[in-house]
Amino acid sequence: MWSLRMRASLLEKNREIHISGAEGIYKFEELERVLKKYLKRALEHPNGTPDKVVLTVEKIKEEIQSIRALPIETVFCYTPEQAQKFIDSRLADLGISEKAIALAWSIIRGQKMRGAALIDCLTAERLEPDKDRGIRVSRIQMDKKRKIQILKKVKKLTSEPQRVIEAVTVASKVASVPEIIAEICVSDNPDYTTGYISSKKFGYLRITNIKKEGTPIGGRAFFVKTPIDIERLIKFLEKTPVIVK
Structure with missing residues (x-):
């Protein structure tokens, strides 16, 4: 299983202002579809178009509770x-x-x-x-x-x-x-x-x-x-x- 995380932010006076985020745990074959969905969500958020979008894909190696x-x-x-x-x-x-x-x-x-x-x-x-x-x-x-x-x-x-x-x-x-x-x-x-x-x-x-x-x-x-x-x-x-x- 893989952890996917998205964070979108605006840069204002050398400070990052949070706009939106999303995340979940997915199978390998779901990664591409979900990454596209997360990116679309970040770019079309009602809070505005971000200056920075961070997408993190991380393999989970420990037991999931x-x-x-x-x-x-x-x-x-x-x-x-x-x-x-x-x-x-x-x-x-x-x-x-x-x-x-x-x-x-x-x-x-x-x-x-x-x-x-x-x-x-x-x-x-x-x-x-x-x-x-x-x-x-x-x-x-x-x-x-x-x-x-x-x-x-x-x-x-x-x-x-x-x-x-x-x-x-x-x-x-x-x-x-x-x-x-x-x-x-x-x-x-x-x-x-x-x-x-x-x-x-x-x-x-x-x-x-x-x-x-x-x-x-x-x-x-x-x-x-x-x-x-x-x-x-x-x-x-x-x-x-x-x-x-």
Whole structure:
């Protein structure tokens, strides 16, 4: 099996601004088809034409782990204010502090990051080594049976079911880490206004109207229970190959 990863970015004032990314685990005979798909996605993204596209093809030599996919529900909110009130309430129910939740929102609304912020769920301390890059969840794929199940569940609710599949794949790997309490994610695609929160406690909750249409803000944060071995956590999220079933 092979890991394929795509990252597209703009170069602005000697700094790379993330535009889009994609990845998966594939058989050798699928590589050419998927690479073409990833390149097309990078060049035609609503966030703009990139200055740089990096395609990485890497043979997987270690054992691929299997984890369970989170169950999916859709929560219908009608304004970003209603969505935030719902999200804040659910995160607080998990014991996450107001300070940590507020920090996550400020990162999502104000800091363009390639990856996710790692936030101590009580103290709101930022735990990731590189505050500009964040943590990238990588080397992941969802098996075909679960993909079909999700497509059937969400096809009437969204015109982009592949986005849901990709997001659930990421969220499931994140939630499999015992020390990660929850995740919040808002897409930086201006036209995609459905975000999510996820946790092993309540699964994957799609939240409609999490932001106004046409808004380019977005990002993600993981709320972490400390003490934790940060090196081990990052190695699992970024390097360990996983199939979500």
